[in-house]
Amino acid sequence: MGRIITITSGKGGVGKTTTSANLSASLALAGKRTIAVDTDIGLRNLDVVMGLENRVVYDIVNVAEGAVSLEQAWIKHKRVQGLYMLPASQSRNKNAVSVNDMKRIGQELKQKFDYVIIDCPAGIEQGFQNAIAAADEIIVVTTPEVSAVRDADRVIGLLENASKEKLQLIINRLKPAMVKRGEMMSTGDVTEILAISLLGVVPDDEKIIVSTNCGELAIFNPASVAGKAFKTIARRLLGEEVVAPRPVEASVNGAGVMNKLKHFFFGANDTHPA
Amino acid sequence: MSDSPIQFKGVNGDLMLSLDWGEPFEQLIDHLEAQLKSSDGFFRGSKVILEIGPRLLTLADLDALRDILARFGMTFHALCGMGPDEKIKPASLATLLAPRIPDSSRDSESDQISHAEKVLDATTAEVFPTASRGRAGARLPRTSVKIQPGDAHAPAKTLLVKRTLRSGQVINYAGNIILIGDINPGAEVVAGHDILIWGSLRGTASAGAAGDPLASIFALHMAPSQLRIGDHITRSPRENLLAAEGHDALPEVAKIENGTIVVEAWPTNKKSIPLKMNLRSSSAEAADKPSRE
């Protein structure tokens, strides 16, 4: 029996698809039979990021409707042994797949793969509920921005209410230099609020955009620091204790930007006479 | 993962029913009825905490739920959930919590509201209003429950909550609230009297909602986006402030002094300083005056 891991975020555009693609490929490279499932119906793009766009024939809606089998719909990656992808539909209506369809598809995939990585759409609507329905574990992705963290917090609250207990956090697009200058929330600032276990931190990396543009995954670019971080995260998922040199743990003086802001608002010297 | 759309869980001697998010409401009602029927009176007499997730419920939905529970000898105790922006007002919750009254007397909204006051005045109901919005065409009454000023002198009950409130989650209680955990940005806690937070306050806290001017808000780490005591409000000058923990943070208390919300070290030392925030208050002159040094 495989593990179903859903990658979700709340806020859009924080890197769910990038994370799904790179983790799936890393797991496959580690010898685990892995399938990446795109549940972002209407906005399919996992196939693009994985460089499989021109091979999509059937999609998850066809499977849900029973028109084709999973084996007919999934796409085998040519370059990475053991890596598969189940595309989302580009044009159908968002409710074409139900929670029960997803549970059924998840169960079937679990029999056939070691890892099922589900790429979740943004938001907390039907697509989100579908994506988490079958999940054994959930990875919440956020960027170190106030609005993204707020949405991640909200999603974590929903997941806790839905009795999803295994929740882990990836902080994406961290800019160490900005954290150092106290202009960006640090890893500590984010985990302080979200209070779930940190699976990893991925630095902001221009090479990601180059990768995305040519459908070449960041993990295959030795110069990509983000690719390196995704590989590390995959190893952690596999249960290895990896102590990666994390980009920036905390900024100078152990106080991130938010603490500085707080001091500004509250007049720290006054409120903390000691 | 269970296949039933309703999960039964014991919580501190009460019964928590969690409703599946995706299941249509009509089906849920049928399921609930079937499950209670097959339980053979096992849950009779239990107090029910209903956990509705992000689901949007109408007053009619709430009524239907209450009817079924009543039929099986169970009573509503609390409602938890979350939704995009608005709250189910205590008034609508109180219709759930109140004992049944003849249909003729509850066909107007105002009846329901006056009824609600009675329930909350007695401070017997432990209410976790949920942030949620009625379905189109069936909006929930927006009137909030007024708790009588006289309540300020009645001995207040205390609600103990052991959890972190995340963005979008709200707790509302007519007495005191003790929360062991954090209040994250975007979360809110409202109490008729005092609030004590054994953790970080980063969201909004309203104390003294029963009109108690002596109410205070205590927190191990005070970094709120907004504080309200009675009819006084302070807010941080920036929207979306996410304050992180200062590891040197000391416990603080917020209370009203000379018509202004002040925050001081807790346990209290002699020095009390006004909160360095934009002060806006219903008694604006009072707020503009500097408080005593």
Ligand SMILES: Nc1ncnc2c1ncn2[C@@H]1O[C@H](COP(=O)(O)OP(=O)(O)OP(=O)(O)O)[C@@H](O)[C@H]1O
């Ligand atoms: N670590 C990174 N460094 C730089 N750019 C990144 C990084 N991660 C993601 N991006 C870029 O951010 C954009 C959004 O990423 P992605 O599509 O993975 O987000 P998403 O959460 O799946 O979005 P959506 O909510 O729309 O599905 C992409 O252009 C991607 O290349």
Ligand SMILES: [Mg+2]
């Ligand atoms: Mg995406």
